Amino acid sequence: MKIFTVVGARPNFMKAAPIINAIREFNEKAAREKRSNPSGRAPIQHTLVHTGQHYDEAMSDKFFADLQLPRPDIHLGVGGGSHGTQTAEILRKFEQVLIEQRPDVLIVVGDVNSTIACALAAAKLPVDNGASRPLVAHVEAGLRSFDRTMPEEQNRILTDHLADILFVTEPSGLKNLRREGIASNRIHFVGNTMIDSLLAHKSKAAASGVLDELQLRVASTSNGAAPRVSPYALLTLHRPANVDNRQAFGRILEGLAPLAAQMPIIFPAHPRTAKRIEEFGFGDKIRTHEAALTAAAHDSVSLRAGIRMIPPSGYLDFHCLMQFAKLVVTDSGGIQEETTCLGVPCVTVRENTERPVTITSGTNVLGGVKPAGIRKAIAKQLKRRRGRKIPAKWDGKSAKRIVSVLAKTSV
Numbered sequence: 103m104k105i106f107t108v109v110g111a112r113p114n115f116m117k118a119a120p121i122i123n124a125i126r127e128f129n130e131k132a133a134r135e136k137r138s139n140p141s142g143r144a145p146i147q148h149t150l151v152h153t154g155q156h157y158d159e160a161m162s163d164k165f166f167a168d169l170q171l172p173r174p175d176i177h178l179g180v181g182g183g184s185h186g187t188q189t190a191e192i193l194r195k196f197e198q199v200l201i202e203q204r205p206d207v208l209i210v211v212g213d214v215n216s217t218i219a220c221a222l223a224a225a226k227l228p229v230d231n232g233a234s235r236p237l238v239a240h241v242e243a244g245l246r247s248f249d250r251t252m253p254e255e256q257n258r259i260l261t262d263h264l265a266d267i268l269f270v271t272e273p274s275g276l277k278n279l280r281r282e283g284i285a286s287n288r289i290h291f292v293g294n295t296m297i298d299s300l301l302a303h304k305s306k307a308a309a310s311g312v313l314d315e316l317q318l319r320v321a322s323t324s325n326g327a328a329p330r331v332s333p334y335a336l337l338t339l340h341r342p343a344n345v346d347n348r349q350a351f352g353r354i355l356e357g358l359a360p361l362a363a364q365m366p367i368i369f370p371a372h373p374r375t376a377k378r379i380e381e382f383g384f385g386d387k388i389r390t391h392e393a394a395l396t397a398a399a400h401d402s403v404s405l406r407a408g409i410r411m412i413p414p415s416g417y418l419d420f421h422c423l424m425q426f427a428k429l430v431v432t433d434s435g436g437i438q439e440e441t442t443c444l445g446v447p448c449v450t451v452r453e454n455t456e457r458p459v460t461i462t463s464g465t466n467v468l469g470g471v472k473p474a475g476i477r478k479a480i481a482k483q484l485k486r487r488r489g490r491k492i493p494a495k496w497d498g499k500s501a502k503r504i505v506s507v508l509a510k511t512s513v
């Protein structure tokens with residue numbers, strides 16, 4: 103069996119890495135079995151494709167290094183652009199790759215433009231000379247925010263309806279897909295491969311030096327005790343609806359103001375968000391880490407309060423920052439799931455979520471996008487005790503389940 107896995111943007115890398123590892127383990131096992139039984143299972147031939155949707159060192163290369171992902175076998179080098187341009191360019195280049203290489207199965211993950219573009223290229227591949235088109239397997243299928251203004255929601259719905267095999271992370275996904283008429287025998291509830299990565303890297307991440315770099319540890323007063331982590335919050339914002347409009351972004355900052363007065367808010371900013379902060383002149387509300395350090399030489403609060411912007415973090419540093427945060431405030435999808443797994447309170451700065459299990463059994467609440475709602479949600483979450491109820495099958499074995507389903511698929 104010849105399998106292609108596609109990655110393109112930052113949130114794809116940690117979802118794909120465990121699948122690649124599980125394929126390697128499958129092949130090692132198959133090779134061992136072959137020695138005693140020559141007619142045993144054949145290995146899977148795997149090819150990793152990077153579309154280049156994210157291209158900065160901080161948004162892509164650092165993740166390959168942190169997750170020990172192999173170098174992509176094929177790089178489409180697509181880069182940025184409008185949704186139409188980016189999607190079309192991936193579609194055009196990837197179709198050519200598929201025509202030349204003819205994989206049996208294409209794995210796409212998540213809900214980014216690379217996901218829909220590659221699924222579409224495979225689903226419509228011309229069938230000639232008896233060659234069949236690849237089966238499309240969608241990892242993280244069935245999630246729905248029911249908000250069609252989100253580009254990711256369009257990508258999710260379209261990819262699910264192009265896919266032949268659908269791997270679901272939480273019970274709501276099963277319900278949504280059945281309601282949309284997708285045959286049950288194509289749907290597999292396997293859990294969450296992003297959580298496979300989170301669990302696999304937990305202790306390595308905890309040892310990251312980022313808390314010291316950001317001066318988030320304070321010396322203990324008792325003799326010989328290890329320095330303790332001082333309370334801080336972690337913030338990410340990158341949804342176009344939240345950061346591309348000055349008023350909308352300004353309202354979120356208003357909602358964050360009481361928290362910023364209480365503790366430092368560490369803000370690894372997506373490149374587009376960083377551009378907007380400069381464009382909108384929000385420098386008085388959001389300081390860079392360097393500016394906070396300089397100011398700290400003159401006053402004592404600069405490092406103990408305020409929003410502190412840092413460059414986008416790598417996987418391990420971000421994982422560490424999440425683990426030790428008092429609270430995480432975000433508009434990301436995946437971070438809602440990661441905080442649930444880590445038992446860290448999370449406020450999602452959105453009106454909806456496609457990941458309801460993070461609210462029903464996890465640590466997430468929706469704060470909305472208005473100042474009063476955000477303030478209220480933050481106050482509630484700061485009082486919440488850390489704790490966790492892990493959603494079903496978020497146990498670090500999801501990628502193994504995926505590979506076992508694929509290995510049994512006839513192509």
Ligand code: UD1
Nearest residue numbers: 111112113155156157158161182183214215253254373374
């Ligand atoms: C994409 C995904 C979003 C995901 C996010 C995570 C879609 C529709 N959106 O959004 O679901 O949560 O990734 O980061 O696919 N840029 C850089 N360097 C990079 C990448 C992007 O500077 O390496 C800047 C460019 O100005 C680019 C812009 O960010 O045009 C937007 O990037 P794009 O890939 O279009 O979407 P994201 O906002 O990153």
